[in-house]
Amino acid sequence: MRKAKPLPAQDIKPAPRQAGLVLDAQLHLLDRQILDVDGVPVTTVDDVELSGPAPGEPIPEGTEAPHITALLTGAVLGTRIFGGRPPSSRFIRIPWEVVAGVDTVVSLGVRANSLDASWLERWMRDQIIAKIPGGRHDPE
Amino acid sequence: MKRLLGVALGILTAIGGFVDIGDLVTNAVVGSRFGLSLAWVVLVGVVGICLFANMSGRVAAVSGRATFEVIRERMGARAGLANLTASFLINLMTVTAEIGGIALALQLASGVSYMLWVPFALIAVWLVIWRVKFSIMENVTGLVGLSLVVFAVALFLLKPDWGSLASQALHPSVPSEEGPGTYWYYAIALFGAAMTPYEVFFFSSGAVEERWKVKDLVQSRINVLLGFPLGGFLSLAIAACAAVVLLPAGISVTTLSQVALPVIQAGGQLALAVLILGVVAATFGAALETTLSSGYTLAQFFGWSWGKFRRPAEAARFHVAMIVVLLAGVAVLATGVDPILVTEYSVVFSAIALPLTYLPILIVANDPQYMGKHVNGRAVNIVAFVYLVIILVASVAAIPLMIATGAGA
Numbered sequence: 021m022r023k024a025k026p027l028p029a030q031d032i033k034p035a036p037r038q039a040g041l042v043l044d045a046q047l048h049l050l051d052r053q054i055l056d057v058d059g060v061p062v063t064t065v066d067d068v069e070l071s072g073p074a075p076g077e078p079i080p081e082g083t084e085a086p087h088i089t090a091l092l093t094g095a096v097l098g099t100r101i102f103g104g105r106p107p108s109s110r111f112i113r114i115p116w117e118v119v120a121g122v123d124t125v126v127s128l129g130v131r132a133n134s135l136d137a138s139w140l141e142r143w144m145r146d147q148i149i150a151k152i153p154g155g156r157h158d159p160e
Numbered sequence: 161m162k163r164l165l166g167v168a169l170g171i172l173t174a175i176g177g178f179v180d181i182g183d184l185v186t187n188a189v190v191g192s193r194f195g196l197s198l199a200w201v202v203l204v205g206v207v208g209i210c211l212f213a214n215m216s217g218r219v220a221a222v223s224g225r226a227t228f229e230v231i232r233e234r235m236g237a238r239a240g241l242a243n244l245t246a247s248f249l250i251n252l253m254t255v256t257a258e259i260g261g262i263a264l265a266l267q268l269a270s271g272v273s274y275m276l277w278v279p280f281a282l283i284a285v286w287l288v289i290w291r292v293k294f295s296i297m298e299n300v301t302g303l304v305g306l307s308l309v310v311f312a313v314a315l316f317l318l319k320p321d322w323g324s325l326a327s328q329a330l331h332p333s334v335p336s337e338e339g340p341g342t343y344w345y346y347a348i349a350l351f352g353a354a355m356t357p358y359e360v361f362f363f364s365s366g367a368v369e370e371r372w373k374v375k376d377l378v379q380s381r382i383n384v385l386l387g388f389p390l391g392g393f394l395s396l397a398i399a400a401c402a403a404v405v406l407l408p409a410g411i412s413v414t415t416l417s418q419v420a421l422p423v424i425q426a427g428g429q430l431a432l433a434v435l436i437l438g439v440v441a442a443t444f445g446a447a448l449e450t451t452l453s454s455g456y457t458l459a460q461f462f463g464w465s466w467g468k469f470r471r472p473a474e475a476a477r478f479h480v481a482m483i484v485v486l487l488a489g490v491a492v493l494a495t496g497v498d499p500i501l502v503t504e505y506s507v508v509f510s511a512i513a514l515p516l517t518y519l520p521i522l523i524v525a526n527d528p529q530y531m532g533k534h535v536n537g538r539a540v541n542i543v544a545f546v547y548l549v550i551i552l553v554a555s556v557a558a559i560p561l562m563i564a565t566g567a568g569a
Contacts, residue, residue: 051232051240053225053463060474064232064463093463100237124223124530132465141465145476152290155472155479159293 043122045088053125054091054114056132062114063137065126066100067092069113090115091126093137112137167382173302174387179394180446181261182254182353182507184439185500187395188419190346191402192412194335196328199396201347205354206392208547210384212355212518213363215525215536215544217380220367223530227364228460230530231520243516244461248454250513251358253506255450256489259285260499261443264416269436274499282490285447289482294369294468301445307438311397314426320404328403345561345568348554349504352511354392355551360517361453365460369469374534401426415500455482505567512558514551522548 043049045068054062072086073079092111099106114137120129132138149155190198220226225233228247232240262285263277270277288297334343372380401422402413413419416439423435452468459466459478466478493499522544525536536544562568 051237053229053233053460060470061459061463061465066237097237097241101241124225141476144480145473149476149479150473152472154291157291158471159291159468 048122049091049126052122054093054128054137055125056128056135057120057130058132060132062128062132062135063093063112065091066094066096067111069111088116091119112139167379169299169303170379170383171387171390172306173299174383175390175394176302176305176308176442177298177445177449178388178391179305179308179398179442180254180356180449181257181443181499181503182356182510183395184261184398184419184442185413185416185503186346186349186353186507187398188402188406188413189504190350191399192406192418193338194343194346195403195407196325196396196400197332197335198343198347198350199329199399200332201350202354202392202395202399204550205351206389207543208351208550209355209359210388211540211543211547212360212521213384213388214381215540216360216364216521217367217372217384218377218534219521219524219530220364221372221374221377221380222532222534223524224368225524225530226368226456226460227361227517227521228457229463230524231517232461234520234523240461243520244457246513246516247357247361247457250506250509251361251450251454251457252485252488252492253502253509254356254358255447255454255485256492257499257503257506258443258447258450259486259489260493260502261416262440262447263493264499265436265439265443268417268420268432268439275493275496278490278493281444281447282486285444285451286483286486288448289451289468290472290479294366297448297468298366298445301441301448304441305438305445307434308394308398308442310423310427310431310434310438311394311401314423314431315397315400315404317426318401318404318422320400325400325403339565341561341565342568344557345508345565348511348558348561349507349568351550351554352507352509352514352558354395355514356507356510357513357517358450358453358510360521361456362449364521365452365456365466369467371469451482451485454485455479508558508562508567511554513555515548515555518548518551 049065049068052065054065056062068088069090069092070086071089072083090113092113094110094112096106096110114128114135118128118130118135119126121127128135133142187202216227219230223230228244231243235243259278259281260274262281263274266272266277266281267274334340367380398419402419405422405425406413406418411418411421420432420435423431427434455478456466458464458481459475462477464477465475467475472479492502522536524530525544526541528535
């Protein structure tokens, strides 16, 4: 990930507080793989949740610049392909506080099992795979 | 010494792993109808797969990202899903063909109908995927698959007119009894058989499975650059055997036993036994690779945990997906469709889908964000661009030719 290049002094506008890393949400976040603290894949990024007024609402003077509050994932491929927006309850949030780094992958600082985003994986493990003999053993 | 052994093992498994049911059938069909006049396509295909496998292996080793993660990131959800659907269906077709291939080889060995062998093949493939370590799986099937060298031995025993074989290969022309449409249709089929996309999914995911780092790239390059061309020679030997025995007899290959005919004529029962061993190993290895590839593509697209280095419980959706794929493949075979026919279509559809995987890999191999200083060199990019054109032309021409020639009939 590239750090923002220093600009000549006269070009510098008042910097937002969260500055430091320039991310293009489309390019660097959307559809990126999310790995947990042990490097286990969790899911991919489908959307981001931003702070601040909702789209269309008037923005009062002095409002803070919006920042990412969560990465969103879930079974939303349908609306991503055919357009429209599902109700926000369809998304599973991964709060931005647990994100440890953004590189060619988004890495988290917590284990996948502690997240709602891994429920289907855990469900398939507990209901199907773990019940087949050998499912919990290392390959030999 | 240990390192040398490692290199030798890698090359040998690359040779044995190169040939699958698609190469076996397509080369024999082509040999029996066109002699060696399409040998040049095998050459073009082998250079292509070397280039492509090297690139995807390098992307995986440097960035740690396997092919389909890259495809989704670069193409986005919509185009990525279209790509996944196409790649997955072709993969499923190949899984079906390979399992059918195992069963047909066992039928050849036992005389018991292949239909009865299909469930056994299914269970054996699944058990290996479920329990056996990646490296063991690769090495055993690759080494046993080397018995297909029997085609080369048979070719020598048949004492062919080498001069005429060489002139067929070096001065390619469309045989008088075939039209140019069928010639080019089979050229695309042969190209698709050599460059099947699943090999690339498998190669790049395998690099992640075996935790390749940049320093392992030299060895992987040796494996690919020596192993695949030697595998290509094996393909040519299959075609040449068919050209020597089946073409003059006017037999065009439609069954696996016809593929074996030249070998039986040259070496009798013993050669047949070796051949069957080789075919079982090659198709079994390819069935494992294609099944895993279906799991890899799905898991990488959706961001699931995947890999044989994990316990099945730690990659639950990956393993469930592969079980479903195997059952789907067997369900297709249960309809009684001829596995050889499935194979012939699968290689052509592979050629059609090639640009879908080739292009994203080429783009990422040039992206310094992923690759740092290991981006493609200038020479590689020139060759890669030439291949992009070849792949696009083959992909676009395949369907019209399929319709015009009645699928090569």
